Amino acid sequence: MIGVGAAGPARQPGSVAGGAQAMIEPDRMVVAALAVADGIGPRRLSDLLGHHRSPEALLVAAREIRRRSARARGRAGRRSTVGGRAPGAPATTDPLVEDPGLVPRVLEAAAQVERLTDAVRALGLGVVTLDDATYPERLRRIDLPPPVLFVLGSIDALAAPNVVAVVGTRRPSEGGRRAAARIAGALARAEVTVVSGLALGIDGAAHRACLDESGRTVAVLGSGHGVLTPRVHRQLADAMVGRGGAVVSEFAPWREAATWSFPRRNRLVSGLADATVVVEAGVGSGALITAGWALEQGRECFVVPGSMDAPTAAGGLRFLREHHGLARIVSDLPSLLEDLGLGAERAPIVVPGLSDLGPTAARVMERLATADATVDEIAISLELPTAGVLAVLARLELAGLAVQGLGRYRPAGLLATRPSAGPAAGGPGPAVAR
């Protein structure tokens, strides 16, 4: 297991990879160091690793090239060898040879391996690479997935059958905060893993609501773990990890958050989830970047609409307009859950196919459609057990086909308006079954 927050010793000065943390294999750390190095993007990293047998071999090759070029410079100073293929080298497309500028960057990264290993160990992080089975499947499917993820907590939370991102502005209205909490809470109750960015405002509200419902929730950082941003959410992050969730970052543990790091992080937020829900977003809000990424990545995107006059709604509304037909509207909580496919059994109820509610329900509806009735009347005239009648009536109420007042159930919705249902329902007199 890679992702589980290592329970290893905090800092062991001068210790090399010991038995206590077998997961921190040198190769893995080399890959991690390359992934977080400046000037080596995911694409070039995958080229490099694809060409060389192992990360170790890559380092050996890089050192060899540098040594040779130094020697060449020393022997015949007239020619800058960089750019030319070293004589005798096999005719390959080794990216190191193609682009010799990479060599110093690779070697610089190699020099960081020890620092990175120490930091990972000190913070108790797990290191998950693209080659690992535990690498989140959803993220693997986006364009240029990050080669390495640093994980505090349980990466398994991201392998849940349903993962939904809930994002929004850092300065929400009270209503927005409440909406985020309600949505995240309902998702948690439906055993959905909620992903967000640990930011102040909507993100934090979503994480917290998820915890309140004992759900699992994952944060994606715009910084390294060692400089967790925002700092005030440190406890929240710990709580999430404590409850089976995780805090994930693609940045080196010491990397400070920067204006460019958050948009880059947003790509992971949407990429880790099946769908992204934007709760409140002003114009230019980072949440809209996440939403844009979701559509780009072929994921669902939902926006909670707001008033035309509310600055916290302006960005979301504009996004809806610009992505007409792609981004969807959240009209109410049940329909959001339904749209997310979390309420499979609800759909047949709403659909006019009345027989879908079950044979008992059909008989009760038949009885109700003629006139309103009490539980007694229904149970006795149809010879059904009381418990069953109560269950069916609740089902009908949920489907909007019946309402109850003072112990009498009356037809509603389709049931009240259905022309084939005999006498028009809703008559005032109490119904008496013969």
Place this chain on the structure above:
Amino acid sequence: MLATLLSATLHGLQGRVVRVEVDVTRGLPGFRLVGLPDAALQEARERVRGAVRNAGFEYPPSRITVNLAPADVPKAGSAIDLAIALGLLIGSEQLVARERCACLGELALGGEVREVPGILPMVLELGRLGVSRVIVPEASVAEASLAPGVVVSGAATIGDAARILRGRAARRNVAPRAEVVPQSLRSGPDPSSGGRRSDPDVDAVDLAEVRGQLAGRRALEVALAGGHGLLLVGPPGCGKTLLARTIPGLLPPFEDAEALMATVVASAAGLRPTRLVRERPFRAPHHTISYAGMVGGGPRLGPGEVTMAHGGILFLDELPEFGRDVLEALREPLEGGRVVIVRAGRAASLPASFQLVAAMNPCPCGGAGGPESACRCPEPTVRRYAARVSGPLRDRIDIRVDLPRVPPARLVEGVEPETSGVVGPRIRRARSVQIERQGRLNARLAGRALRSACRMQPAIAARAVHLAELEGFTARGTERLLRVARTIADLAASEVVTAEHLEEAAAFRTLRPAIGLAS
């Protein structure tokens, strides 16, 4: 001469041992009682004087000082009378005590020993501190004998008590009944005592007498099976009260440990139990009850209705008619199962873990739900009426059921309702399943424990979220739904909660308008 005897007072439900020191010396005749006695105790002087004289002893013309130790604890009640009188006799050398025993009892001027409330907790406390023999009023012998490990002697008069102290009285140990021997506290329930009510004022109604009201009957069964708070809403005459009065016949008897506690409560409340109280209490205070009547109080910090309902049912008929402070006072016991009474620097914490059953009309005039436009209440009045049942109370009500007017007789005719003898065992079984699984009734489950007890398939859990929509999507509403569904599953002897169970639970949801919806 100085005489020292042990006695006790009652503090809440707890007996407190008091050392009675009586010093009879030469000097100006007089009687001083020190050690923070209350008014009733201060008057012990007069009772003791009368009783001693009229019982054929001499009231010594000496200086009499009575000290009640510990001196800094206020003492209340008249249970110490007997000890003072006997101390007086010993101090004036009219009596030589050969036996060492504690003495409890109030004195009449004629020398008779009268009963006092709380004999059982006082004897229990004396026994706990190692006293092996206690003299109690003759009428309280049976009650006092419920305390294990203490030899109890009954005294009808001071003379009897004096004889016992002299060691001349035959040791009249009460014949141990199955119910009174100490071992009974550890043995199984006594079949001979189950089912009978100690309080003849409340006749248990058999469930078969309730005609129709199938939803109400079912709601009651589920509520009792899981210990859920129950609210019955319906017009006058629809059978709310009748339904509630079937409860005593449906509840399982107390287990031994609970029975002792219930007996202590009954004793402290002055109900003078003569055997272990096995029946769960069913308290139905009138809505004019005062705050002190509900939570307890008085100089002895005596138990109120919430404590007397401990382990049983507190039935509040006409719920919105109760005083606001009275309803508010239910908050603490409903949350914590205890109530703390504080009076003038003294405090007592009394057990008050009861199941709430309440009934109310849908509107103040009660006409709603009847024939058309029978209700003439203006809408704000109705809203205010319903709003009186607020906050903490509503949170503790898991099940609400709306009872319609009694349906036409011919509809119900020919349908034989189930009797209490059928429904009671079902309730008992469901309760024991819960105790076995989680050590408490479902009504006391919440959060993670609740979710794990429900053992729902993921699809069913999603269904629960939908049904929670009817409850306004609050976390509380969802929990309420799950709790009730768990109980319904237990009644059906199902290990897992299914969609059907959830749906039935949703039919009992509490979030409904008080009055019928306009059509």
